[in-house]
Amino acid sequence: MIELHRVSKVFSVGPVKVPALTDVSFRIGKGEFVVLTGASGAGKTTLLRLLYRDDLPSEGEVEVLGHEVGALRRSQVAALRRSIGVVFQDAKLLPARTVYENVAFVLRVLGTPRREITQRVFDALRVVGISARAQAYPAQLSQGEAQRASLARAIVRKPSLLLADEPTGNLDDAMEAEIIDVIKDIWAGGTTVVLATHQARLVQALHRRTVTLEGGRVVKDEG
Amino acid sequence: MLVFLIGEAIRDLRRAGRVAVSAIVLITLSLAALGGFWLLSSNLARAVANWRERVRIIVYLKREPGAGEMQALIDRVESVPGVAGVVYISKTDALRSLREVLGRDASVVAQLPSNPLPASLEVAPAAEAATPEGARALLARLQALPEADEVAGSADWVERLSQWQRLVTTIGLGIGAVLGLAAILTVTTATTLILHARRHETEIMRLVGAPESAIRLPLLLQGMMQGLVGAALALAVLVATHELVAPRLEPLVNITLGLPHVAFLPPASLVALLVAGTLLGGLGGWLARTRSDAR
Numbered sequence: 460m461i462e463l464h465r466v467s468k469v470f471s472v473g474p475v476k477v478p479a480l481t482d483v484s485f486r487i488g489k490g491e492f493v494v495l496t497g498a499s500g501a502g503k504t505t506l507l508r509l510l511y512r513d514d515l516p517s518e519g520e521v522e523v524l525g526h527e528v529g530a531l532r533r534s535q536v537a538a539l540r541r542s543i544g545v546v547f548q549d550a551k552l553l554p555a556r557t558v559y560e561n562v563a564f565v566l567r568v569l570g571t572p573r574r575e576i577t578q579r580v581f582d583a584l585r586v587v588g589i590s591a592r593a594q595a596y597p598a599q600l601s602q603g604e605a606q607r608a609s610l611a612r613a614i615v616r617k618p619s620l621l622l623a624d625e626p627t628g629n630l631d632d633a634m635e636a637e638i639i640d641v642i643k644d645i646w647a648g649g650t651t652v653v654l655a656t657h658q659a660r661l662v663q664a665l666h667r668r669t670v671t672l673e674g675g676r677v678v679k680d681e682g
Numbered sequence: 683m684l685v686f687l688i689g690e691a692i693r694d695l696r697r698a699g700r701v702a703v704s705a706i707v708l709i710t711l712s713l714a715a716l717g718g719f720w721l722l723s724s725n726l727a728r729a730v731a732n733w734r735e736r737v738r739i740i741v742y743l744k745r746e747p748g749a750g751e752m753q754a755l756i757d758r759v760e761s762v763p764g765v766a767g768v769v770y771i772s773k774t775d776a777l778r779s780l781r782e783v784l785g786r787d788a789s790v791v792a793q794l795p796s797n798p799l800p801a802s803l804e805v806a807p808a809a810e811a812a813t814p815e816g817a818r819a820l821l822a823r824l825q826a827l828p829e830a831d832e833v834a835g836s837a838d839w840v841e842r843l844s845q846w847q848r849l850v851t852t853i854g855l856g857i858g859a860v861l862g863l864a865a866i867l868t869v870t871t872a873t874t875l876i877l878h879a880r881r882h883e884t885e886i887m888r889l890v891g892a893p894e895s896a897i898r899l900p901l902l903l904q905g906m907m908q909g910l911v912g913a914a915l916a917l918a919v920l921v922a923t924h925e926l927v928a929p930r931l932e933p934l935v936n937i938t939l940g941l942p943h944v945a946f947l948p949p950a951s952l953v954a955l956l957v958a959g960t961l962l963g964g965l966g967g968w969l970a971r972t973r974s975d976a977r
């Protein structure tokens with residue numbers, strides 16, 4: 460499913476080279492739930508960005524869903540991303556569209572037939588438990604509801620891989636538990652999940668395989 | 683999918699607000715100016731074509747030919763290069779024409795002791811000879827006829843009218859081009875604003891693997907919509923102006939140019955203006971996208 464082989468990423472800030480990832484190698488199998496953890500700046504987000512080909516590694520190989528991401532053309536990148544759902548700490552909902560429209564937007568830009576859209580959007584909203592708020596605008600949602608809507612948007616295409624970058628970073632404990640339950644449900648449905656978090660308490664509560672990053676290096680891979 | 687993309691383009695236009703309206707107004711102005719000059723030029727072209735057909739060179743004869751000589755003379759003149767047709771006007775025909783021209787004063791003709799008017803040949807030049815140079819060369823050839831006493835006529839003023847027509851066309855194209863350029867820049871500005879307002883949508887579209895066409899097409903479509911609306915408004919302005927002004931100008935146009943009415947642009951020209959507007963807008967949208975990609 461995912462394989463990283465001696466991956467490094469260096470950012471150049473003027474003449475200064477800042478290493479974000481150094482010699483990272485690990486493998487994630489189909490259907491796994493992997494927690495990526497480490498302090499802020501450890502390289503979690505950079506690693507996720509390499510997985511959905513938002514950035515390229517400076518060295519090494521990143522293989523996702525059978526594709527070496529560095530070798531993909533633009534159209535192939537788009538095709539790869541259609542199999543990946545991504546959620547962020549910030550829900551990134553479109554403020555002028557309702558929850559329903561935000562989720563449907565993804566299907567519409569991908570040319571899904573109109574008759575299928577309503578059914579699939581409501582299926583996704585049901586999975587994340589927010590069908591009742593379908594006509595609400597993002598400004599009318601709590602942070603937990605916004606994150607649920609964001610999750611619905613990520614899974615409405617039934618991706619085989621879900622990448623979640625600090626999805627509970629802005630939430631209180633109760634909302635965090637709800638979102639984690641939703642992500643677990645998605646995983647139980649067969650989706651491979653990679654969840655990045657800096658919250659040690661959450662890592663302990665999840666009891667899943669955990670890859671720990673420190674200064675851009677993998678220092679622990681256990682569970 | 684197309685319905686969705688058009689919907690997105692309309693949503694974008696609403697976002698651009700006043701800038702999009704400015705772009706539409708500029709496209710309207712540029713195409714109305716272009717169309718106005720085009721209308722003027724096409725009517726002048728009609729007048730030039732009419733008058734070219736009416737150019738005649740008169741060959742006054744030294745003496746009236748006999749019945750047997752006349753046909754031979756006409757045949758000889760018809761074989762002169764640049765001659766399209768020849769009509770013989772006898773002394774009697776010339777006098778009759780004079781009477782008709784004089785109308786109520788025709789009685790003056792009766793006072794004449796004899797018919798002073800010469801017989802003549804009315805020569806219609808071929809198209810290639812209906813230019814100043816062609817007419818001058820034909821004049822020289824006709825002057826060389828042994829029967830010719832005097833040769834009169836030229837195409838100079840028709841050519842002057844033609845030069846005016848070309849000038850009007852050039853001015854129209856110049857003004858249209860300047861306004862068109864301004865319109866493209868305004869559409870580009872509107873599209874740049876839209877690009878900024880759309881950045882979240884674009885981010886989501888890229889994140890979910892939308893095809894590049896779905897990301898770019900709304901921008902191109904909104905530019906084309908601005909252009910199409912601008913062109914349609916320009917046509918409306920042209921139609922209204924023509925309806926209002928043409929009837930008032932017709933007597934003057936009839937006297938000066940010999941045209942019975944001021945014709946409106948033909949359907950092909952109207953379609954061309956609509957297409958030009960759509961392309962102008964599309965070009966503005968495409969330029970903004972390309973500029974954004976380059977950054």
